[in-house]
Each structure stands twice: as C-alpha cells, then as structure tokens.
Amino acid sequence: GAVVSQHPSWVICKSGTSVKIECRSLDFQATTMFWYRQFPKQSLMLMATSNEGSKATYEQGVEKDKFLINHASLTLSTLTVTSAHPEDSSFYICSASDTGPQHFGDGTRLSIL
Amino acid sequence: RKEVEQDPGPFNVPEGATVAFNCTYSNSASQSFFWYRQDCRKEPKLLMSVYSSGNEDGRFTAQLNRASQYISLLIRDSKLSDSATYLCAVSYSGAGSYQLTFGKGTKLSVIP
Numbered sequence: 001g002a003v004v005s006q007h008p009s010w011v012i013c014k015s016g017t018s019v020k021i022e023c024r025s026l027d028f029q030a031t032t033m034f035w036y037r038q039f040p041k042q043s044l045m046l047m048a049t050s051n052e053g054s055k056a057t058y059e060q061g062v063e064k065d066k067f068l069i070n071h072a073s074l075t076l077s078t079l080t081v082t083s084a085h086p087e088d089s090s091f092y093i094c095s096a097s098d099t100g101p102q103h104f105g106d107g108t109r110l111s112i113l
Numbered sequence: 114r115k116e117v118e119q120d121p122g123p124f125n126v127p128e129g130a131t132v133a134f135n136c137t138y139s140n141s142a143s144q145s146f147f148w149y150r151q152d153c154r155k156e157p158k159l160l161m162s163v164y165s166s167g168n169e170d171g172r173f174t175a176q177l178n179r180a181s182q183y184i185s186l187l188i189r190d191s192k193l194s195d196s197a198t199y200l201c202a203v204s205y206s207g208a209g210s211y212q213l214t215f216g217k218g219t220k221l222s223v224i225p
Contacts, residue, residue: 006156034212043117043217044157044200093156101147102213104156 003027004096006105013084014113020080021108023094029074030096035067038091038107050077084112116140117203119216127224130191134219136201137183146177146184149200151218157200160186191223 003026011019023033032051036044048069050056056069068080077096081088089112095102119136126132138146146163161168163175163184174187184201198218 041217044215046212046214049212091154101145101159101162104158107156109154 002103004030004094004103004105006094006108008108009106010109010111012111012113015085016083017112018080018082019084019110020078021092021094021110023077023079023096023105025075025096025103028096028098030077030098031074032097033071033077034095034097034102035069035077035079036093036095038093044093047079081110084110086112088112116214117201117216119201119219121217121219123220123222125222125224126191128191128193130223131187131189132191132221133185133187134199134201134221135183135185136216136219137181138201138203138214139182140203140205140214141182142205143182143203145204146175147202147204147213148173148175148184148186149202149215151198151200153198157215160199188221191221193223193225196221196223 005024007022035047038044046059047062048056048058050069050071052071052074058064071077091107091109093107094105117138148160149157150160151157161170161175163177167176172189176185198220200218201216202213204213
C-alpha cells in the first residue's frame with residue numbers, strides 16, 4: 001500500500017519552457033503533499049507543502065510565482081516550473097501523507113538546456 | 114548549526130560487517146524520527162521509524178537519544194544490497210502535517 005506515482009520521470013527541455021510534474025497517491029487519500037528538490041550530493045530540500053483545496057505554503061527562498069503548485073484533489077498535486085532555466089535543473093520529488101509518514105514518488109529528473 | 118546533520122561518509126565495509134550511523138538534530142521540539150534509504154538517482158524509501166524505546170527490524174536497529182538529540186541506525190551482517198545512502202529525517206508538530214527535515218545522508222558501500 002501507500003503508492004505514490006510521479007510523472008514524468010525525466011524531462012529535457014529548452015530554457016524558457018514551462019514544465020508540469022504530476023504527483024498522484026494511488027491507493028490512499030493524501031491530506032498533504034510535499035514537493036522537494038535535490039541537487040547532486042545534497043539533501044532533500046522542502047520547497048512547499050500543499051493541502052488539498054488550499055494554497056501551498058512555500059519555504060523561504062522558493063518563489064511561488066516560479067513554482068506553481070495546484071492540489072485540486074486528495075489524490076493529485078501538480079508542480080509547474082514556469083519559464084525554466086538551467087539553474088532549475090534538479091531532481092524534483094513529491095511525497096504524500098494522510099496522517100502518517102510521507103511516501104515518496106519516483107522523482108522527476110529535470111534538465112534544462 | 115544545521116538542523117539535521119549526518120556524517121556523509123562514505124562508509125566502506127565488508128560483507129557481514131556491522132555498521133552504525135548517527136544523526137544529530139538541533140530542534141529539541143522534534144517529535145518524529147525516521148530513517149530513509151535512497152539508492153542512486155532514486156526516491157527515498159522509508160526504512161524505519163524511530164521510537165523512543167528503540168526498535169528493531171531484522172538486521173536493522175534504530176535508537177533515539179532525546180537528551181543528546183541524536184538518532185542512530187545499526188546494520189548487522191551487512192549485505193551487498195545494503196549499499197545506498199541513508200537519510201535521517203526529523204519532524205515536529207509545529208511545522209504541521211509531518212513536515213520533514215532531512216539530513217544530507219550517509220553513503221554506505223558494502224564490499225564483497
């Protein structure tokens with residue numbers, strides 16, 4: 001149980017493109033979803049916390065207009081990286097939680113050329 | 114001081130060895146503690162939660178020392194498949210909804 005699906009797994013696109021990443025909880029309803037970013041050899045850094053039906057809470061230093069989060073249902077959250085640039089290249093991971101531990105999606109490797 | 118600190122390693126150990134990792138946390142209000150395993154270029158997978166009384170799952174033992182604010186993970190009889198990066202994670206209720214703070218991870222390589 002507690003399966004979280006993230007799509008796409010890998011994205012390569014040109015600078016200036018907007019990229020949408022989906023995160024779905026497949027077998028449970030996720031009260032809260034989290035979006036992380038991980039640069040090579042670095043820890044997972046929380047970007048934002050998202051509760052269904054309300055605005056996401058962004059961590060300090062994360063631009064909410066750059067990283068748009070939508071959490072329209074208890075099983076789906078999306079992260080859109082708007083006008084992506086090479087410095088946005090990273091491993092983006094979502095996680096979902098009902099009231100217990102977080103369960104992670106497979107991650108999305110984003111490469112901006 | 115960083116919120117959650119781990120020795121990055123790498124720890125290179127032979128098969129069958131016992132290896133231990135420590136993780137320190139700075140927020141004394143922390144309430145929940147976890148060890149995750151992350152394979153190269155993959156998402157973290159929950160290995161085990163850490164309880165105040167200590168807990169064991171097969172070859173893995175986790176312990177919590179609230180007074181000194183650290184958690185530990187002991188792996189006995191290491192297998193090649195244990196090679197991975199081990200992340201400790203800490204949460205506190207003030208952050209809401211099990212929001213986790215991760216350490217950078219400790220890399221373990223088990224050698225034949």
